[in-house]
Amino acid sequence: MADPRGFLKVRERQTQPRRPVPVRLMDWKEVYERQQAGTLHDQASRCMDCGIPFCHQGCPLGNLIPEWNDLVYRGRMEEASERLHATNNFPEFTGRLCPAPCESSCVLGINQPAVTIKQMEAEIADQAFDDDNVEPILPQRHTDQTVAVIGSGPAGLATAQQLTRAGHTVAVYERDDAVGGLLRYGIPDFKMDKAILDRRLEQMRAEGTRFRTNVAVGKDISWDQLRRRYDAVVVATGSTVPRDLPIPGRELDGVHFAMDYLTQSNRAVAGEEVADQIHAKGKHVVILGGGDTGADCIGTSHRHGAASVTTLAIGKEPPLERPGHQPWPMMPTLFEVQSAHEEGGDRTYLASTVEFVGEGGRVTGVTVAETEFVDGKRLPKAGTERTIKADLVLLALGFTGPEPAGLQQQAGTEFDDRGNVARDGYYMTNTPGVFAAGDAGRGQSLIVWAIAEGRACAAAVDKYLMGETRLPAPVAPTDRAISML
Numbered sequence: 123m124a125d126p127r128g129f130l131k132v133r134e135r136q137t138q139p140r141r142p143v144p145v146r147l148m149d150w151k152e153v154y155e156r157q158q159a160g161t162l163h164d165q166a167s168r169c170m171d172c173g174i175p176f177c178h179q180g181c182p183l184g185n186l187i188p189e190w191n192d193l194v195y196r197g198r199m200e201e202a203s204e205r206l207h208a209t210n211n212f213p214e215f216t217g218r219l220c221p222a223p224c225e226s227s228c229v230l231g232i233n234q235p236a237v238t239i240k241q242m243e244a245e246i247a248d249q250a251f252d253d254d255n256v257e258p259i260l261p262q263r264h265t266d267q268t269v270a271v272i273g274s275g276p277a278g279l280a281t282a283q284q285l286t287r288a289g290h291t292v293a294v295y296e297r298d299d300a301v302g303g304l305l306r307y308g309i310p311d312f313k314m315d316k317a318i319l320d321r322r323l324e325q326m327r328a329e330g331t332r333f334r335t336n337v338a339v340g341k342d343i344s345w346d347q348l349r350r351r352y353d354a355v356v357v358a359t360g361s362t363v364p365r366d367l368p369i370p371g372r373e374l375d376g377v378h379f380a381m382d383y384l385t386q387s388n389r390a391v392a393g394e395e396v397a398d399q400i401h402a403k404g405k406h407v408v409i410l411g412g413g414d415t416g417a418d419c420i421g422t423s424h425r426h427g428a429a430s431v432t433t434l435a436i437g438k439e440p441p442l443e444r445p446g447h448q449p450w451p452m453m454p455t456l457f458e459v460q461s462a463h464e465e466g467g468d469r470t471y472l473a474s475t476v477e478f479v480g481e482g483g484r485v486t487g488v489t490v491a492e493t494e495f496v497d498g499k500r501l502p503k504a505g506t507e508r509t510i511k512a513d514l515v516l517l518a519l520g521f522t523g524p525e526p527a528g529l530q531q532q533a534g535t536e537f538d539d540r541g542n543v544a545r546d547g548y549y550m551t552n553t554p555g556v557f558a559a560g561d562a563g564r565g566q567s568l569i570v571w572a573i574a575e576g577r578a579c580a581a582a583v584d585k586y587l588m589g590e591t592r593l594p595a596p597v598a599p600t601d602r603a604i605s606m607l
Contacts, residue, residue, distance in 0.1 A: 128167030135235035150311040153461040166194040180227025182574035203250035217244025227451035258328035261289035270352040275303030277560025278358030280576025297338040340528025361561035365519040371478025376485035380518035402426035411518030421462035431467035439471040474502040
């Protein structure tokens with residue numbers, strides 16, 4: 123521990139500065155600016171190197187947080203990167219996109235604002251790339267075993283990189299025309315520039331991982347062909363079936379799933395021509411859902427030039443401070459002002475959507491009512507209905523699970539009662555040699571869980587192929603976030 127009294131000397135939590143709103147709304151560049159070295163040093167000194175570092179428990183990856191905070195304080199950034207990459211394949215992703223359950227578990231957070239762990243993680247990774255310290259890690263041996271990974275999101279990429287480094291021949295199948303999954307087509311550039319993804323993919327290619335784009339498994343290649351060609355298959359397709367809202371007016375033009383809107387926008391920003399693009403310019407946008415996807419829609423709508431943006435959430439407005447039923451070290455649900463919220467728009471809570479109103483086949487408004495709780499159920503309160511003007515409605519209500527068609531019909535893969543791929547304690551499905559990692563098996567979750575499952579699934583596959591493994595397995599399929607007993 124570099125400075126045992128650092129947390130007493132530096133009590134203020136300083137996060138990365140955001141670019142001014144009027145400036146950043148003119149482009150799609152990342153919202154956050156790089157942190158200065160002096161500030162990093164001071165913030166790293168706040169880490170207390172606790173006897174029992176609960177931040178380890180809060181992070182599914184088990185990141186060695188006090189160790190690399192200490193190295194940052196000492197200015198040993200290359201060593202900090204080595205320690206960080208020892209447990210996390212993609213810290214530049216989690217440092218930008220993870221909601222940081224580690225910070226909710228920070229012991230300092232009991233009495234002071236938590237250590238800026240997420241910011242430290244991103245800066246260590248970015249500095250390592252800047253200094254050309256992120257090099258391919260080539261396998262010490264090559265086996266004669268082959269593995270197909272279906273899906274190139276964070277779980278699939280983590281699985282593939284771990285297995286490639288173990289010496290197996292790995293091919294990643296992606297149905298889209300570029301690798302990255304949700305990282306490329308779901309996350310707006312103002313949260314993570316695609317160059318951040320591409321530089322990591324360059325490392326993976328140099329290590330030997332092969333990518334097969336524009337290949338839909340079950341359509342362009344059958345499951346039988348895949349099983350005959352590879353010794354093991356990993357399903358990492360994510361949770362991609364959007365939750366719908368079957369109420370009157372759902373069929374109206376102008377009512378879209380949020381991910382369709384974000385995907386088209388990401389393609390357009392990348393320079394692709396998008397026919398009949400869903401666009402918010404000059405429109406009154408209503409977003410149903412108050413989560414991260416909803417916030418991404420807010421920021422995207424502002425950059426499109428929306429006339430107004432309104433977010434409707436059916437739940438209660440979260441508190442500003444940790445509630446009693448979510449004590450430390452649990453990750454609490456708090457009122458959050460993300461960069462997109464800072465850019466404008468209205469947020470309404472306890473809003474039950476009753477009907478989509480239209481004229482001439484197009485949506486013109488959303489009828490909402492106050493929400494009341496009856497026998498534990500959320501129901502619209504009679505007599506409180508009102509209509510909000512809208513000519514673009516985006517459904518950001520989460521996802522129900524992976525697409526079942528090919529998995530069930532061709533592969534015979536069983537699903538659990540939550541609509542996810544069923545698997546045993548070693549990530550294997552009911553079909554020997556077929557595994558499932560990430561949201562496809564866990565259900566909609568956080569990027570940090572996807573990477574952790576990818577690493578753990580890789581260890582299970584390696585053991586299945588070789589009889590033993592030295593790969594780390596940070597989480598079991600049944601592990602969940604810290605909760606009250």
